[in-house]
Amino acid sequence: MDLIVSYFLMPKFKHYPIRPKRLTSAFAKAEYAKLLKRLPAAEASKDAKAWLKLFADWNALKSYIGSEGARINHRFNQDMRSKKAETAEIYFHEKVVPITEKPEHELTQAFLASQHKKELAKKYGSQLVPIYKTFLNPLNPINANLRIQDNRLVKQYEKLLASGTVKVKGQKMTLSKAGSLTTSGDPALRKAAFLAIGDWFLAHHAKMSRIYAKLVKIRNQMGKNVGLKSFTPLAYQNMGRTDYDEESVKKFRKAVLKYAVPLRQKLVKQHTEALGTPTLAVWDAGFNPQLTLPLGIVPVDKQLAGAQKLFNKLHPQLARNFKSLRKRKLIDLEDRPGKRNGAYCTVFTDEETVALLCDSTGDSDDIRVLTHEMGHAFQMMASQKISSVDLQVGTAELAEIESMGMEFLSLPHIDAFFNPLDAKKIVITCWLRAISTLCYVCVVDEFQHWVYANPQATSGKQDQKWVELADTYMPGLDWRGVEKYRKTGRVNKHHIFTVPFYYIDYALAEVCAMQLALIDAKDHRKALAIYLRLCGLGGTKSFLAAVKDAGLRSPFDEKLMADLVKHAAKILV
Numbered sequence: 058m059d060l061i062v063s064y065f066l067m068p069k070f071k072h073y074p075i076r077p078k079r080l081t082s083a084f085a086k087a088e089y090a091k092l093l094k095r096l097p098a099a100e101a102s103k104d105a106k107a108w109l110k111l112f113a114d115w116n117a118l119k120s121y122i123g124s125e126g127a128r129i130n131h132r133f134n135q136d137m138r139s140k141k142a143e144t145a146e147i148y149f150h151e152k153v154v155p156i157t158e159k160p161e162h163e164l165t166q167a168f169l170a171s172q173h174k175k176e177l178a179k180k181y182g183s184q185l186v187p188i189y190k191t192f193l194n195p196l197n198p199i200n201a202n203l204r205i206q207d208n209r210l211v212k213q214y215e216k217l218l219a220s221g222t223v224k225v226k227g228q229k230m231t232l233s234k235a236g237s238l239t240t241s242g243d244p245a246l247r248k249a250a251f252l253a254i255g256d257w258f259l260a261h262h263a264k265m266s267r268i269y270a271k272l273v274k275i276r277n278q279m280g281k282n283v284g285l286k287s288f289t290p291l292a293y294q295n296m297g298r299t300d301y302d303e304e305s306v307k308k309f310r311k312a313v314l315k316y317a318v319p320l321r322q323k324l325v326k327q328h329t330e331a332l333g334t335p336t337l338a339v340w341d342a343g344f345n346p347q348l349t350l351p352l353g354i355v356p357v358d359k360q361l362a363g364a365q366k367l368f369n370k371l372h373p374q375l376a377r378n379f380k381s382l383r384k385r386k387l388i389d390l391e392d393r394p395g396k397r398n399g400a401y402c403t404v405f406t407d408e409e410t411v412a413l414l415c416d417s418t419g420d421s422d423d424i425r426v427l428t429h430e431m432g433h434a435f436q437m438m439a440s441q442k443i444s445s446v447d448l449q450v451g452t453a454e455l456a457e458i459e460s461m462g463m464e465f466l467s468l469p470h471i472d473a474f475f476n477p478l479d480a481k482k483i484v485i486t487c488w489l490r491a492i493s494t495l496c497y498v499c500v501v502d503e504f505q506h507w508v509y510a511n512p513q514a515t516s517g518k519q520d521q522k523w524v525e526l527a528d529t530y531m532p533g534l535d536w537r538g539v540e541k542y543r544k545t546g547r548v549n550k551h552h553i554f555t556v557p558f559y560y561i562d563y564a565l566a567e568v569c570a571m572q573l574a575l576i577d578a579k580d581h582r583k584a585l586a587i588y589l590r591l592c593g594l595g596g597t598k599s600f601l602a603a604v605k606d607a608g609l610r611s612p613f614d615e616k617l618m619a620d621l622v623k624h625a626a627k628i629l630v
């Protein structure tokens with residue numbers, strides 16, 4: 058086998074320092090076979106020593122394969138037009154991942170049934186058993202082929218989106234760039250951008266809907282194959298949710314409807330008055346003359362230096378972490394053709410490092426996105442000390458507290474980018490956005506629950522449902538004359554395709570981030586201490602246990618929603 062010693066040739070790897078030049082399915086298969094061979098003796102042994110060693114090696118293999126997958130995916134996302142990067146991505150997903158699933162399932166089953174389970178949980182943490190229980194169904198080999206098909210469809214959708222270019226006033230540009238123009242102070246320009254984006258999604262609506270219909274069918278079949286009523290409970294397990302269910306989420310949406318939606322309606326009214334228009338036309342929604350900052354106000358090439366200033370003021374540890382990422386060029390900011398839309402932070406646990414990808418265009422919102430993704434980065438960097446890679450990062454709602462919380466914690470130092478007047482506007486915008494997020498998230502979340510519960514619904518029915526939910530949670534926008542674009546909202550939300558049910562997480566986390574902001578207003582040190590504590594906890598606790606540990610109130614407490622919305626109203630109305 059083609060092995061190299063990485064100590065001299067490559068960065069030092071914590072896991073698998075000796076590894077092939079390229080991760081092949083044959084290598085993964087052989088390594089898993091070695092682990093499985095050790096199982097019977099480890100299980101039969103009177104003490105847990107052999108199992109502990111086996112678990113550590115299994116963890117190292119997971120770390121290596123997971124990190125390699127993340128690196129391959131990151132390179133592809135940086136240029137989705139690269140054939141080489143695409144080939145590597147396809148090889149990983151279609152050859153390597155399927156090889157790992159069966160042994161992963163067997164090892165997970167063996168661990169959960171092991172007489173030494175308690176000893177292992179003692180070493181790695183009490184959340185190990187509950188989280189591994191959620192791994193079982195999503196790993197079930199019965200769905201191996203369906204998972205490959207699912208991934209192919211997701212990639213089709215993502216490539217289509219990344220290829221999206223539109224013409225606004227005769228100028229060709231990416232969808233992200235056109236999106237940024239919808240916040241322009243020039244009414245004609247923002248309307249032109251809105252229409253161009255709408256036309257692009259309308260032209261691709263049928264194709265994207267067909268991809269989605271196939272995904273829904275495949276996903277519901279996966280649920281049924283593991284004995285569940287539909288895809289939904291499988292998706293909850295896939296998201297590692299261990300302490301709340303569909304009912305809790307339904308109640309949470311009700312609280313949003315009761316408290317946040319009425320406040321949003323007041324804000325829409327205020328917005329309309331600020332514009333001096335009789336109604337809030339949908340193409341004007343991105344611009345508020347009292348709040349929206351001019352396009353290009355923070356040139357992309359100045360953003361890293363500004364963020365360094367901000368984090369220097371915030372906390373020395375955060376400043377050091379940011380500096381190290383900059384130095385290693387692990388932050389890819391600028392939007393460009395072929396680059397994946399949206400932003401994320403990914404982790405390479407075997408190198409103990411992270412990488413960021415954004416689609417920055419120079420607008421003020423870039424800074425929110427950068428602080429958000431850096432929030433994830435700080436958490437991932439802080440939890441590299443946790444031995445089990447599966448417990449380093451919390452479940453999505455937990456992980457989003459660290460990112461959305463960082464958006465709020467950055468506000469007192471946002472003058473690193475903006476003058477005092479603009480900084481005030483940014484603070485108000487952050488609270489406004491939080492209220493809108495709660496409402497919009499409910500549209501996306503309830504839509505998905507409905508889709509998987511009604512798999513027979515046609516594309517037209519799905520369009521109708523989307524519009525109905527948008528009217529429920531986000532009333533007040535004037536769509537007259539452009540009604541035809543309303544249905545494109547559901548195909549213009551990549552989570553619905555790529556990471557199903559990953560959305561309510563943003564609202565649950567937002568409610569925690571708002572609490573963090575309230576604490577910060579009274580006691581900055583305390584808020585930062587809570588933040589750093591959460592970062593260090595990673596995924597060693599369940600969502601609600603971590604929230605409690607940090608001294609925050611549960612997002613499922615209806616009274617909390619009432620209190621937070623009341624506070625937001627004081628700032629906003």
Ligand SMILES: [Zn+2]
Pocket residue numbers: 429433457460
């Ligand atoms: Zn995030």
